[in-house]
Amino acid sequence: MKKFLLPIILAVAGVVLFLLPLFQSSGDIDVKIQPAGVIMPAAYKVYANPNVAGGRFNLFKAVVKNTGSGEIKNFRVQFKVPGLIDEWADVPTATNLLPGQTAVVTCFPVFPQSITERNTSSKEKTEIKFLYGGKANPIEHDESFTFDMTSVNDIVFTNMSDQDKAGFSDLAENRDLYACMVSAEDPIIKHYAETVQQRILCGESGAGVGGNGQITDKDLAEKVRVMEGVYNATLISHMVYSETQSGEAQFGDNTSSTEHIRLPREVVSGNTGLCIELALLHASVYKAAGLDPVIFLIPGHAYPGIKVGNQYVAIESTGIGGVGLGSIMNADQALQSGMTELKTFYTEASKGNPAYRLLDINELYSDGYQDMELKPDPILAGEADKITQTWPTCLLSAIAEAQRAAPARAAAPVRRTTYAPRPRNNNDNNNNDNKPSSSGWTSYSLSNVSVSYPADWKVLFRPVAQFPAIVMMAVSADRTGMVELYNVPGAYNPEQAAAYIRTTLARMGENVTYSEAGSYNGFTRFNGTTYNGQAALKWVGFFKNSGSGVEGVVVGTPGGGDRAVLNQIVGSIQ
Amino acid sequence: MKLISKIATSICFIAVVLMAQTGNSFAQVQAPDPVNLQQTIIVKIDNLGDAAYEFDQNMTQAQWENFKNSTLVNDPSIARRNMERSMSTYVIEDFNRTTDDMNRSVKMTFKVKAMAEYNGNGNWTFKLDSKNPQVSKLADNSYMLISNMYMGNALTQQTIKLYFPDGASNIQQTTDSFGKALFTYSKGGGLMSYLSWNNILGVLLIAAAVFLVIRQQKPAPPQPKVA
Numbered sequence: 001m002k003k004f005l006l007p008i009i010l011a012v013a014g015v016v017l018f019l020l021p022l023f024q025s026s027g028d029i030d031v032k033i034q035p036a037g038v039i040m041p042a043a044y045k046v047y048a049n050p051n052v053a054g055g056r057f058n059l060f061k062a063v064v065k066n067t068g069s070g071e072i073k074n075f076r077v078q079f080k081v082p083g084l085i086d087e088w089a090d091v092p093t094a095t096n097l098l099p100g101q102t103a104v105v106t107c108f109p110v111f112p113q114s115i116t117e118r119n120t121s122s123k124e125k126t127e128i129k130f131l132y133g134g135k136a137n138p139i140e141h142d143e144s145f146t147f148d149m150t151s152v153n154d155i156v157f158t159n160m161s162d163q164d165k166a167g168f169s170d171l172a173e174n175r176d177l178y179a180c181m182v183s184a185e186d187p188i189i190k191h192y193a194e195t196v197q198q199r200i201l202c203g204e205s206g207a208g209v210g211g212n213g214q215i216t217d218k219d220l221a222e223k224v225r226v227m228e229g230v231y232n233a234t235l236i237s238h239m240v241y242s243e244t245q246s247g248e249a250q251f252g253d254n255t256s257s258t259e260h261i262r263l264p265r266e267v268v269s270g271n272t273g274l275c276i277e278l279a280l281l282h283a284s285v286y287k288a289a290g291l292d293p294v295i296f297l298i299p300g301h302a303y304p305g306i307k308v309g310n311q312y313v314a315i316e317s318t319g320i321g322g323v324g325l326g327s328i329m330n331a332d333q334a335l336q337s338g339m340t341e342l343k344t345f346y347t348e349a350s351k352g353n354p355a356y357r358l359l360d361i362n363e364l365y366s367d368g369y370q371d372m373e374l375k376p377d378p379i380l381a382g383e384a385d386k387i388t389q390t391w392p393t394c395l396l397s398a399i400a401e402a403q404r405a406a407p408a409r410a411a412a413p414v415r416r417t418t419y420a421p422r423p424r425n426n427n428d429n430n431n432n433d434n435k436p437s438s439s440g441w442t443s444y445s446l447s448n449v450s451v452s453y454p455a456d457w458k459v460l461f462r463p464v465a466q467f468p469a470i471v472m473m474a475v476s477a478d479r480t481g482m483v484e485l486y487n488v489p490g491a492y493n494p495e496q497a498a499a500y501i502r503t504t505l506a507r508m509g510e511n512v513t514y515s516e517a518g519s520y521n522g523f524t525r526f527n528g529t530t531y532n533g534q535a536a537l538k539w540v541g542f543f544k545n546s547g548s549g550v551e552g553v554v555v556g557t558p559g560g561g562d563r564a565v566l567n568q569i570v571g572s573i574q
Numbered sequence: 575m576k577l578i579s580k581i582a583t584s585i586c587f588i589a590v591v592l593m594a595q596t597g598n599s600f601a602q603v604q605a606p607d608p609v610n611l612q613q614t615i616i617v618k619i620d621n622l623g624d625a626a627y628e629f630d631q632n633m634t635q636a637q638w639e640n641f642k643n644s645t646l647v648n649d650p651s652i653a654r655r656n657m658e659r660s661m662s663t664y665v666i667e668d669f670n671r672t673t674d675d676m677n678r679s680v681k682m683t684f685k686v687k688a689m690a691e692y693n694g695n696g697n698w699t700f701k702l703d704s705k706n707p708q709v710s711k712l713a714d715n716s717y718m719l720i721s722n723m724y725m726g727n728a729l730t731q732q733t734i735k736l737y738f739p740d741g742a743s744n745i746q747q748t749t750d751s752f753g754k755a756l757f758t759y760s761k762g763g764g765l766m767s768y769l770s771w772n773n774i775l776g777v778l779l780i781a782a783a784v785f786l787v788i789r790q791q792k793p794a795p796p797q798p799k800v801a
């Protein structure tokens with residue numbers, strides 16, 4: 001028996017070694033995960049597309065190496081994001097790994113559409129399972145990580161780690177994601193665009209291209225008319241420019257600028273927007289109208305435009321003004337301003353200045369940047385409708401009608417009475433020289449407002465045919481003093497009337513700035529300045545509700561006016 | 575592995591820089607005459623599906639001057655970073671770049687992990703991510719692909735030589751479900767792929783035991799009788 005001892009030992013050892021793999025795992029894996037620091041719901045379709053930006057927008061990248069001695073079989077990777085992707089979802093990967101072999105597994109999650117309803121930022125968790133081995137001996141390797149999820153309105157400008165950043169492009173590498181916020185398919189924007197076409201443009205053919213594909217002057221003019229129409233829509237809505245939240249945030253090893261962007265539907269319903277928000281609104285409506293929208297990004301600013309063949313047309317969408325901007329442009333001025341800015345853009349872009357970036361929306365869409373799918377929102381839609389319902393049935397017809405009606409209105413009967421100037425209180429006019437004003441005064445009344453002025457002032461009734469809201473204007477002989485009476489039917493309050501006057505004058509090339517200055521004798525008082533390109537008229541306005549709208553008086557001087565007289569005029573307002 | 579388009583796009587920053595220097599990178603300006611660039615890319619796939627890349631680009635004197643003036647292109651770390659970001663689904667290692675002033679050429683070498691996928695049983699897949707590429711066979715395990723494309727405004731001709739691992743067999747060009755071209759090939763597999771060193775050593779030990787038993791069971795040779 002002793003002579004068989006060695007063969008028995010060898011045989012047992014051999015059998016053990018031969019069968020050992022059956023009792024071992026089929027391999028060991030070493031996993032290194034590169035998680036996304038932040039996910040932006042606005043780009044949820046981009047995250048699902050591995051072809052966008054070289055696959056940069058992913059949830060995680062896992063580098064898996066087979067460090068064992070045997071082949072890994074039936075390799076699978078699954079993930080879930082509780083609350084968003086609740087079922088385990090497979091990530092495409094190689095099924096087998098030889099010893100020493102590496103697999104790179106990149107996850108492009110298909111987030112549900114409901115992600116666009118996220119209005120606040122949150123911390124989310126990703127769970128990952130690495131599965132391999134046979135049915136008899138399955139092996140599971142688990143990993144997890146948390147990431148920041150922004151609200152649907154937020155753009156995080158870079159995903160690059162701080163140590164890799166070098167220049168401006170790195171700090172703003174995600175600018176193309178603005179394209180995801182161009183929402184031509186949003187039901188609210190589609191309706192808004194249709195209303196612009198109906199009421200502002202009174203019908204249009206923005207997508208018109210010559211039969212042979214050539215862009216004719218007429219086609220170009222029609223497209224520009226659409227651009228001006230969108231601008232006018234924001235202008236007559238009294239939409240104003242306003243700032244929004246922006247800042248800086250830390251996402252893992254990345255410190256990035258962030259910006260809270262109101263979506264076009266929110267700009268329409270809120271009737272206010274930042275430059276990029278207005279640009280996104282314009283681009284959305286242009287696209288809905290069949291144009292080829294672009295957005296020009298320059299340092300600290302953005303403005304929209306269209307691409308027509310190999311030309312670009314730009315418009316300064318923030319020309320609608322706001323307290324911070326100080327003036328209002330009409331559509332032609334906004335277009336002129338946009339084209340002027342475009343020249344600078346060309347110069348800087350051709351130098352390769354990375355801060356000047358053209359977002360060609362259709363081109364970005366073809367590259368995989370897609371717009372969000374937004375559900376109908378009755379509240380926002382209602383707010384937007386309230387605004388669009390204030391538009392005339394057809395703006396062009398309304399202007400023509402106003403022009404036709406002007407002479408007739410000028411002849412409308414008005415009450416005219418004589419007026420004796422009230423006794424002046426010298427204590428109230430210490431700064432005045434108390435020189436006697438003109439010997440005679442006359443007054444002019446509307447239904448609820450009256451004012452007196454020197455009888456020798458020249459009076460013009462309905463002085464601006466296309467702006468019948470100016471009922472009467474009286475001007476001193478030396479043109480240093482003037483008084484105007486306004487009747488704005490349909491206005492709900494003095495603020496709306498003032499905004500309407502400002503907007504209308506803007507269309508006629510006059511830029512008006514004003515601020516509310518409390519109340520006076522039942523009137524709401526405004527202090528303001530009107531520029532007509534040559535001179536500035538400083539004025540004070542008094543408005544109050546009348547039976548069917550708002551009436552008011554504006555008293556002003558381009559400088560050099562008789563302050564005593566002007567004060568008396570103001571004092572006479574009733 | 576999305577060889578053609580990924581590498582092309584990744585490397586195109588050179589062309590883009592060249593075009594930017596010409597002042598015509600912005601699209602609304604009328605397209606200038608194309609600036610021709612010649613690029614050669616050699617891809618060698620190893621036994622584990624990883625690929626070693628060699629990229630060469632020769633330039634004209636004007637292109638070379640522009641190329642040299644670009645701080646971006648002259649910074650290899652930026653070049654590597656940009657390539658990594660434009661190929662985010664891959665792992666790039668051993669990036670290196672050299673320039674040859676005398677021949678006005680730039681050469682980049684790097685390794686990309688997991689370019690070919692292993693499907694088990696010795697079967698591999700190598701995706702091209704392009705439809706109908708012009709492929710010609712150079713040898714049993716090497717192929718050549720030629721493509722022309724615009725990078726910026728430069729008409730660029732890429733010649734890609736693709737080397738499969740030694741011992742690769744049954745190399746075939748086919749298409750995936752989306753009509754994109756891919757190569758399949760065989761490497762490894764068979765019975766030997768199921769045997770690890772444990773199995774082989776075990777078999778050897780058992781064989782040795784059997785040998786010893788057989789030898790010990792042999793009858794001893796008859797002893798000569800002593801008279």
